[in-house]
Amino acid sequence: MKPNIVFVLLDGSRWDRINNSSEFNDLIHEGTLLNNVNTAIPYTIGSVNAILSGLYGKENGIDAYYKMFRLKDSVKVLSEVLKQEGYFTACDLLSEKIISKRGFDVHQFHDEYKDDLTKRHPKFIKENLEKANGKPLFLFLHYTRIHTVTVSEILKKYEWNNKKFYENKEKNLINYDKTFLEAGVYSKIIQKTINDLGILNDTILIFFADHGTGVGERFGERNYGSFTYEETIRTYFLFIGKDIIKKRISSSLRESVDIYPTLLELVGIQTKINGSGESFSKYLKNDQEELNDKEYVYSETGAIQGPYPSPMKPNVFCVKTPSHKLIYLKTIDEWKLFNLKDDPNEMNNIFNKDDELSNKLREKLITWINR
Numbered sequence: 001m002k003p004n005i006v007f008v009l010l011d012g013s014r015w016d017r018i019n020n021s022s023e024f025n026d027l028i029h030e031g032t033l034l035n036n037v038n039t040a041i042p043y044t045i046g047s048v049n050a051i052l053s054g055l056y057g058k059e060n061g062i063d064a065y066y067k068m069f070r071l072k073d074s075v076k077v078l079s080e081v082l083k084q085e086g087y088f089t090a091c092d093l094l095s096e097k098i099i100s101k102r103g104f105d106v107h108q109f110h111d112e113y114k115d116d117l118t119k120r121h122p123k124f125i126k127e128n129l130e131k132a133n134g135k136p137l138f139l140f141l142h143y144t145r146i147h148t149v150t151v152s153e154i155l156k157k158y159e160w161n162n163k164k165f166y167e168n169k170e171k172n173l174i175n176y177d178k179t180f181l182e183a184g185v186y187s188k189i190i191q192k193t194i195n196d197l198g199i200l201n202d203t204i205l206i207f208f209a210d211h212g213t214g215v216g217e218r219f220g221e222r223n224y225g226s227f228t229y230e231e232t233i234r235t236y237f238l239f240i241g242k243d244i245i246k247k248r249i250s251s252s253l254r255e256s257v258d259i260y261p262t263l264l265e266l267v268g269i270q271t272k273i274n275g276s277g278e279s280f281s282k283y284l285k286n287d288q289e290e291l292n293d294k295e296y297v298y299s300e301t302g303a304i305q306g307p308y309p310s311p312m313k314p315n316v317f318c319v320k321t322p323s324h325k326l327i328y329l330k331t332i333d334e335w336k337l338f339n340l341k342d343d344p345n346e347m348n349n350i351f352n353k354d355d356e357l358s359n360k361l362r363e364k365l366i367t368w369i370n371r
Contacts, residue, residue: 001136001202002085002086002087002136002267002268002269003136003202003203003204003241003242003266003267004136004137004138004139004199004202004203004204005082005087005136005137005138005139005203005204005206005263005267006125006137006138006139006141006190006194006203006204006205006206007138007139007140007141007206007208008141008143008187008190008205008206008207008208009048009140009141009142009143009208009209009210010143010146010183010186010187010207010208010209011044011094011142011143011144011146011147011209011210012146012147012150012209012210012211012212012213012223012224013146013180013183013209013212013213013236014176014180014209014212014213014231015035015036015209015212015234015235015236016212016231016234017176017177017180018180018184018236020177020180020181021180021181021183021184021185022184023181023184023185023187023188024180024183024184024187024188024207026188027187027188027191027207027238027240028238028247028249029246029247030191030240030246031205031238031239031240031241031244031245031246031248032238032239032244032245032246032248032249032250032283032284033236033237033238033239033248033249033250034236034237034238034239034250034252034254034280034291035234035236035249035250035251036234036236036250036251036252036253036254037208037234037235037236037237037254037255037256037258038233038234038235038253038254038255038256038297038298038299038320039209039210039211039232039233039234039235039255039256039299040056040057040255040256040257040298040299040300041057041063041211041299041300041301041314042211042212042224042225042227042228042232042233042299042301043065043210043211043224043225043301044094044098044147044210044211045062045065045068045097045098046062046063046064046065046301047210047211047256048098048099048210049062049071049077049099049100050062050256050257051078051208051210051256051257051259051260052077052078052079052099052260053071053075053076053077053078053257053260053275054078054257054259054260054261054273054275054277055075055257055274055275055277056257056275056276056298056300057300057314058371059072059075059274059275060072060075061075063300063313063314064302064310064311064312064313064314065225065302065303065304065311065312066311066312067312068097068098069097069100071100071102076271077099077100077102077103078103078138078260078263078264079091079099079102079103079104079138079140080102080103081103081264081269081271082103082138082269083103083104083105083138084103085269086135086136087135087136087137087138088105088128088131088132088133088135088136088137088138089103089104089105089106089137089138089139090104090105090106090107090108090124090128090131090137090138090139090140091104091106091107091108091139091140091141091142092108092109092110092120092121092124092140092141092142093107093108093109093110093140093142094109094110094112094142094144094147095109096109098142099140105131106128106131110142110144112144112145112147112148113148113152117141117143117144117145117186118185118186118189121141121143121186121189121190121193122189122190122193124139124141125139125141125190125193125194125197126193126197129197129199137199137203141190143183143186143187145179145182145183145186146176146179146180146183146213149175149179150213150223153175154172154222154223155222155223158222160220160221160222160226160305160306160307161219161220161307163219165216165222166216166219167216168216169215169216169217172215172216173215176213176215187207190205191205191240200242201242202242203241204239204240204241204244204263204266204267205239205240205241206237206238206239206240206263207237207238207240208235208236208237208238208259209235209236210235211224211225211232211233211235212224212230212231212232212233212234212235213231213232214229214231214232215231217229217231217345218231219307220306220307220308221303221306225301225303225304226301226303226305226306226307226308226316227301227316227327228299228300228301228316228317228318228325228327229327229346230325230340230344230345230346233299233318233320235256237259239284243284243285244284244285245284245285245286245287248287250283250291252291252292252293252322253293253294253297253320253321253322254280254291254293254294254297255276255277255294255297255298257275257276257277258277258278258279258280258294259277260273260275260277261273261275261277261278261279262277262279262280262281262284263281264279265279265281266281266284266285278294293322295321296319296320296321296364297319297320298317298318298319298320298365298368299317299318299320300314300316300317300318300369301314301315301316302314302315302316303316308329308331308332310331315329315330315331316328316329316330317330317365317368317369318365319361319364319365319368320340321361322340323339323340323341324337324338324339324340324357324361325337325338325340325346326351326358326361326362326364326365328362328365328369335351335353335358335362336349336351337349337350337351337352337355337357337358337361338350
């Protein structure tokens with residue numbers, strides 16, 4: 001029988017803060033961590049649909065905040081493929097806007113302010129294992145505590161142009177870290193639940209982030225979705241399973257659309273994939289395999305609020321290589337180039353229209369935008 005698959009989305013968790021949780025560090029030792037996965041879109045609706053379809057937003061139909069119900073009929077998402085292959089499929093989400101019900105036997109939602117997910121999700125796992133009645137199980141669990149705190153403690157208190165928020169980056173980061181400690185505890189509870197049910201050796205467990213969360217690094221971005229800097233577009237995926245290499249960490253450049261073909265190959269499902277995603281399943285199972293950097297990866301966004309709002313179509317784009325990133329702010333027609341090796345915080349714009357690298361990356365990005 002094919003293995004169970006449990007996706008655990010730690011909404012808004014930053015790749016550079018996960019090591020602050022001893023519980024999450026314990027989990028990292030149990031599997032393979034990729035900590036340089038470029039998200040296709042740095043907000044939940046766009047990011048998750050890119051992951052589950054293996055396609056960028058323009059190809060799957062969801063490339064803007066206000067296009068949440070526009071998944072193209074021609075796109076076959078992961079839940080549909082797995083259901084067709086005999087899986088029982090279930091998800092528990094923040095909202096019906098996050099993921100289409102297509103392919104799900106159970107498609108339900110929780111109240112992020114009232115429900116205790118450390119109790120709700122273990123119960124959800126057990127209930128759906130029983131409903132599966134011997135079928136392999138595909139679960140998608142949406143952990144929203146970080147999102148809840150962001151909304152209640154930041155978005156409801158500060159307007160996007162309130163300088164007080166941006167002047168308190170250190171305090172904001174401390175508060176953020178406290179919230180991720182809760183996510184670490186939750187993650188261990190999920191693993192323990194699966195182990196206690198006796199299915200850990202028959203399960204591929206994947207903890208991941210849809211996007212990071214800014215804490216005031218960029219004026220105009222109170223959390224995520226306004227820009228394409230590293231704090232929000234660089235994410236991680238942690239794979240745990242009987243055949244997954246343990247205690248392995250990779251910083252090779254990959255992208256979120258790689259997850260779809262990787263997972264299908266891991267469970268032995270062959271299907272036609274039209275996107276730019278590339279499987280790295282061999283790396284997860286073979287300690288002799290190297291994980292190569294992708295030469296170019298892309299991301300785009302359009303904010304609801306902020307200095308350049310554009311919720312109906314993306315207006316901020318970037319192309320990223322293992323060493324550099326080029327950002328294009330379409331609304332003000334501004335280009336920014338950063339050397340990620342020498343300037344990881346992206347503070348020094350080295351874009352020069354007469355520079356060979358600047359022009360090469362600009363051509364790459366323009367071609368991708370106009371595809």
